[in-house]
Amino acid sequence: MRKSSFRLVAAAAAIALAVTGCSSSGGDAANTDKEFEIFTWWASGGEAAGLQGMIDTYKAQNPDTEFINAAVAGGAGVNAKAVLQSRLDANEPPDSFQAHAGMELDGYVRGGQLEDLTSLYQSEGWDKIFPADLIRTLTVDGKIYSVPVNIHRANVLWWNPGAATKAGITKAPETLDEFFADLEKFKKAGITGLALAGKGDWAIAHLLDWMLLASMGPEKFEGLYNGSTSWTGPEVAAGIKNFQKALSYGNKGAGNLDWPDAGKLVTDGKAGFFIMGDWASAQWQSDGLKLGTDYTYAAAPGTVGVYQWLSDSFVLPVGAPHRNAAIAWLKVCGSKEGQDAFNPKKGSISARTDSDLSLYDDYLKSAAADWKKDRLVGSTVHGVMGNNALMAAYNAAVGKYFSGGFKDNAGLAKNLAAAYEAGKA
Amino acid sequence: MSKAVRNKRSLSARVGGLFFVLPSIITVIIFVYGLIVWSINVSLTNQNSGAKKEIEYVGLKNYTDLLVDERFTHSLLNLVKFTVVFILGALITGFIMALLLEKGIKGEGFFRSFYLYPMAISFIAMGTVFNWLLNSARDEEAGGLNLALQKIGLGFLQNDWYVSEKGAMYAMALPAIWQMSGYVLALFLAGFRGIPDDLREAARVDGASESQIYRHVLFPQLTPTLLTVLIILGHISMKAFDLIIGINGKSYVTQVVAVYMWEATFDKRDYAKGTAIAIVLLIMIAIVVVPYLRYNNKQQAYR
Numbered sequence: 001m002r003k004s005s006f007r008l009v010a011a012a013a014a015i016a017l018a019v020t021g022c023s024s025s026g027g028d029a030a031n032t033d034k035e036f037e038i039f040t041w042w043a044s045g046g047e048a049a050g051l052q053g054m055i056d057t058y059k060a061q062n063p064d065t066e067f068i069n070a071a072v073a074g075g076a077g078v079n080a081k082a083v084l085q086s087r088l089d090a091n092e093p094p095d096s097f098q099a100h101a102g103m104e105l106d107g108y109v110r111g112g113q114l115e116d117l118t119s120l121y122q123s124e125g126w127d128k129i130f131p132a133d134l135i136r137t138l139t140v141d142g143k144i145y146s147v148p149v150n151i152h153r154a155n156v157l158w159w160n161p162g163a164a165t166k167a168g169i170t171k172a173p174e175t176l177d178e179f180f181a182d183l184e185k186f187k188k189a190g191i192t193g194l195a196l197a198g199k200g201d202w203a204i205a206h207l208l209d210w211m212l213l214a215s216m217g218p219e220k221f222e223g224l225y226n227g228s229t230s231w232t233g234p235e236v237a238a239g240i241k242n243f244q245k246a247l248s249y250g251n252k253g254a255g256n257l258d259w260p261d262a263g264k265l266v267t268d269g270k271a272g273f274f275i276m277g278d279w280a281s282a283q284w285q286s287d288g289l290k291l292g293t294d295y296t297y298a299a300a301p302g303t304v305g306v307y308q309w310l311s312d313s314f315v316l317p318v319g320a321p322h323r324n325a326a327i328a329w330l331k332v333c334g335s336k337e338g339q340d341a342f343n344p345k346k347g348s349i350s351a352r353t354d355s356d357l358s359l360y361d362d363y364l365k366s367a368a369a370d371w372k373k374d375r376l377v378g379s380t381v382h383g384v385m386g387n388n389a390l391m392a393a394y395n396a397a398v399g400k401y402f403s404g405g406f407k408d409n410a411g412l413a414k415n416l417a418a419a420y421e422a423g424k425a
Numbered sequence: 426m427s428k429a430v431r432n433k434r435s436l437s438a439r440v441g442g443l444f445f446v447l448p449s450i451i452t453v454i455i456f457v458y459g460l461i462v463w464s465i466n467v468s469l470t471n472q473n474s475g476a477k478k479e480i481e482y483v484g485l486k487n488y489t490d491l492l493v494d495e496r497f498t499h500s501l502l503n504l505v506k507f508t509v510v511f512i513l514g515a516l517i518t519g520f521i522m523a524l525l526l527e528k529g530i531k532g533e534g535f536f537r538s539f540y541l542y543p544m545a546i547s548f549i550a551m552g553t554v555f556n557w558l559l560n561s562a563r564d565e566e567a568g569g570l571n572l573a574l575q576k577i578g579l580g581f582l583q584n585d586w587y588v589s590e591k592g593a594m595y596a597m598a599l600p601a602i603w604q605m606s607g608y609v610l611a612l613f614l615a616g617f618r619g620i621p622d623d624l625r626e627a628a629r630v631d632g633a634s635e636s637q638i639y640r641h642v643l644f645p646q647l648t649p650t651l652l653t654v655l656i657i658l659g660h661i662s663m664k665a666f667d668l669i670i671g672i673n674g675k676s677y678v679t680q681v682v683a684v685y686m687w688e689a690t691f692d693k694r695d696y697a698k699g700t701a702i703a704i705v706l707l708i709m710i711a712i713v714v715v716p717y718l719r720y721n722n723k724q725q726a727y728r
Contacts, residue, residue, distance in 0.1 A: 082691045089475065107475040126723035198588070227536030253562030255588030255678070389474065389693040396496060396688075403590045411433055422693070425474065 014176070033325035035066040038314075039084045039097035043071070046282055051339030058332045066326050070094050085343075088113050093317035095326040101138060101148045101313035103225075103423070105385030108315070109145055115316040116143040117330065126334050129352050133376035137384060146313035147334045150348035151368045153211045153367055154379040155300040155308040158274040158281075160266050163191050163292065167272065172298030176214055176242060179273075179301035183249040186272035193249030195271035197262035201399030204254075205381045207275050208243050208398055214302025215239035217224070218377045224420070225385045245335035247406045254405065267294050270401070270402045275300055277382070281363045282347020291363055299370070307374035308380035313349060390423025461707065468700035475694035487701035497679075497702065500685040506594035507601075507681060508662040514602035515658055516651075519609025526610070537614065540607035550603075552671015555600040559586035559672070588698045593678045601668060605661070609654050617643065618649030649724070656717045660710050682706050 042051040053387060056069055071080035084097055088108065100103055110112045121144055130148070135278045138144050157172060164170070168188035173179040183193035197203040213221045216235040223229030230236070251271055254262065263280050265271035267289055274280070284295055291297075299305070316334050320326050332338040339350035344359045349368045357365050376385025381391060397415030401408060491497045522540060526533050537687045543551075560569040563583045567575060571583040586596040620643055628638045666683040673679045676690060682702060690699030 085475075085691060085694065111475050111478070199618075199676060201676050251562075252566060253560060254586070255585070255676075256556065256560050256562070389695070392692040394686050395675075396677045396680075400499075403588065403593070403678035405590070405674075 012359040020244075022332065031062050031065060031324040031328040033065055033322035035068055035130060036062075036096075036322050036325035037068045037070050037094045038329070039070050039071045039080060039094050040069060040314075041098065042346075043079055046347055048285060050345035051344040053345060054332055054338045057335075057338050057341055058329055059393060060232040061332065062328050065328070088317065091319060093319055093321075095320040095322045096314045096316060096329055098312060098314055099146065100383030102378050103145050103383030103387040105313075105315065106140075106387035107389075108317075108424075109140055113318055114145045115318055115320075116145060117147065117316060118142075118144050120147070120327070120330060120334075124331060124334055126352075129354055131371065131376060132350075132351060134311075134351060137376070137378050146315045147330045148311040148313040149217040149333045149339060149349040150343050150346055151309050151311050151351050151371060152348045152382075153278045153307060153370075154206065154310055154382060155213065155303045155306065156278050157298045157300045158263070158266055158276060158277065158295055159272060159298075160269050161296050162292070163189075163266075163272055166269075167191055169272075172296075174300040174304050182243065183246070183272070186361040187249065191269075191421065192265065192271040194246055194251075194260040194272060195265045195274040196247065197252035198253035198399075198402055199253035199404070201395040202261070202381055203259045203276070204402050205395045206277070206379075207246065208240075209266040209380045210275050210308065211243040212236065212239040213306065213308060213377060214300065215242050217304050218354050218375050221377060226381075231420055232413050236413050236416065237409065240412055244409060246404050247402070261418055277379075278363065278367060279347060285347065285361070291361070297363060300411040305374055306377055307370050307386045308377045308379050309371075310379040310384055312348075320379040328371075330418075366391075386419075387423050389425065390419050393419035393422045437555045437716045454517070459597065461704075464700040465701055466694055468704050470697055472696040475696075483697075487697045488705070490698070491701060491705065496680075496685060497682075500680045501681050503666070503679065504663065506683040507598050507665060508659065510595050510598040511601045511605075511662050512655065514598060515605045515609050516654060518602060518606040519654070520613055522606065522610040523613035523617065526614055537611060540610050542607065543604045546604065546610050548667035549671040551600055551604060556672045559596055559599070561585045561588040587673055587679055590678060594681075596620060597669060597672065597679055601662070602666070605658060609658070612650055612654050612657075613647065616647045620646045652720070656714055659713045663706065663710050663713070670678050 020060065040267070058067065059065075071084075082290065084094070087093060088111075093113070099108075105114065121135075124344070126147075131234060134148070134151075135144070138146065154207055159172065163186070167182070167185045169185055170184050173182045186193040193226070196207070212224070215238055216229070220229045220235050224231060224236070239414050251257075251262070251265060259276055259280070260283060262271075263274055263276060263284070266274040267284060278297075281295075281297065289295060300308075312332055316323070316326050316330060334352075336350070336352055336354060339355050340351055343350050344361070344364070347364070349355065349360065349364050349371055353372050355368060357368055360368065380386045380394065380419070383391065386394060394416065397412060397419055401412040468487050469482050469484060471477060471481050471486075472480055473487075491535060505711050522536075526536060530536070560567070560571060561584075562568060563571055564575075564580075570586070574580060574582045587593045587604040587639065624642055624646075625638055628642045633641070664683060666687070669679055669681055669684055675684055680688075683706065686699055686706065687701040689695045689702060
């Protein structure tokens with residue numbers, strides 16, 4: 001029944017276009033669509049509140065268009081992504097959908113399922129207002145396929161000031177050497193050095209992603225994904241060795257924990273350091289914890305001056321039935337107004353360099369300042385550097401290594417190399 | 426009433442009946458058998474990524490690739506471990522409980538539903554709870570079963586549960602056993618009740634002891650029940666997905682075939698591989714179920 005109703009809507013849209021003689025290739029036609037269907041899984045908490053802010057902006061500009069969130073309306077819940085997938089494959093796309101910016105879109109791009117948005121970047125001035133590193137990473141063969149609405153930072157070191165004082169640590173470690181020295185201090189003080197979350201493998205993969213970046217620097221790291229750095233070479237081997245050493249300071253029973261559980265070890269003072277993306281701060285704020293007393297932050301050791309980012313973005317599928325409504329939405333997504341409505345609530349920063357910082361909390365203010373001056377590098381496990389196939393294989397490789405007691409370094413390097421190959425296939 | 430009239434009537438009744446079941450027959454043909462054929466078709470092609478546009482047939486390549494795919498053999502081995510422990514565990518606990526109830530204790534009805542209730546809980550809800558119970562932290566940090574073991578003085582039994590590479594699938598079988606043993610109990614109890622009392626009395630008259638009655642008279646009569654139990658547990662086990670996802674997500678260490686199939690299909694968008702895994706799983710289940718269905722049909726024809 002769903003299917004037939006999509007057909008109906010598509011047919012109706014086609015007739016409407018034919019009758020009004022409106023050409024669908026005109027990029028900037030005014031939005032006269034009656035509805036706009038989107039897939040987004042921001043359904044609760046700060047994410048939903050932020051999304052609502054953007055929707056309000058959209059509705060103010062497009063009062064005649066009804067906003068339909070198919071991921072919620074369809075009741076598909078966790079299956080939303082699979083439903084989206086099947087609709088794209090059946091050439092019945094929604095008008096826009098949410099996906100991580102970067103290589104996560106690779107499958108859609110190669111399948112010819114997304115429209116090139118480069119002209120929109122030019123007409124809206126985004127090519128000037130987004131950082132050049134970001135534009136460079138988003139560009140695939142000269143084309144940009146998505147509009148980032150927010151930026152999260154992956155390489156953040158979170159720590160508990162109280163526990164650090166107890167262990168005799170007064171400032172955040174800036175290099176890997178200082179990091180390991182501090183882990184040793186935590187150990188002597190009887191505190192777990194590093195909080196780990198093994199469930200679902202990705203949080204451990206997140207740790208490895210940072211460690212590889214910290215061990216080899218941004219150029220070599222990016223080389224891993226363009227073929228100029230070998231996955232089985234000495235740089236990766238050294239990175240894995242550091243990774244192994246860091247894991248040995250981890251908490252027991254990490255395999256059961258999801259990242260909020262591991263984060264709680266830090267905010268409770270039971271563990272020293274935690275490497276996690278900055279959504280952790282948003283979570284803790286909503287739990288009523290205070291930045292500065294319950295937890296504090298620094299750029300992850302070895303990556304000071306490097307901003308490892310990930311981003312949620314919206315796209316324009318080829319054949320979107322309400323294309324003009326979708327373009328109007330993408331304009332809101334990329335606008336200062338839209339991003340500043342969304343991000344303070346979501347707990348992320350605006351991808352734009354001109355956002356109104358007075359709306360953001362202290363952590364986000366400092367992140368936004370770094371965003372403007374740091375070297376920007378994409379995250380692997382959150383879809384910037386690796387596509388879905390690469391990420392699935394990468395996580396499994398790390399999961400295998402971790403559950404096997406983190407002994408087989410050569411095996412991990414081999415499996416990571418295979419994951420990179422899987423991404424190219 | 427002449428014979429011809431009766432035949433005619435039964436014919437029209439049959440046609441009417443056919444009309445009633447026709448919708449379900451059609452939907453089953455399309456959505457079960459049709460999609461099986463469709464899946465087989467996809468599994469023989471090179472649709473190894475969502476981006477593939479020129480689709481070609483590659484024969485059994487996707488299947489032979491599975492044989493050398495370490496991820497697949499890992500998930501298959503995990504499934505075998507899980508199945509063996511789960512079936513044996515549920516069978517033994519369920520059978521022992523049935524035996525105890527069969528002896529006629531007070532409040533049998535209460536115990537029957539008491540042990541059957543776990544079945545009413547969804548695997549996902551149960552997975553969340555067992556995730557807490559099977560906490561791998563030990564000693565002073567312990568929680569869940571490890572803590573319980575300490576409290577009753579069996580601290581040396583604390584272990585990593587599903588987190589360790591070796592024991593993961595055995596630990597995963599625990600919640601499944603907990604849930605399904607009540608069902609096994611009910612099946613066996615029904616089996617015991619289905620045996621006519623005359624047989625026991627006859628055996629007693631012939632001077633058989635109580636244990637001899639069980640061994641030589643009652644147990645052989647339970648063979649069909651045992652077969653039913655094995656089939657039901659076997660196919661539940663092979664399809665294991667929600668329990669695993671509920672407890673440990675898609676983590677590598679506890680990945681089984683159905684979870685890997687999901688990952689291949691929806692994460693990697695390797696449709697050819699995903700369908701190939703699905704067909705392998707279908708064949709495995711068919712090997713278990715089909716002989717049973719044939720056996721059952723024969724039994725029915727017998728009556």
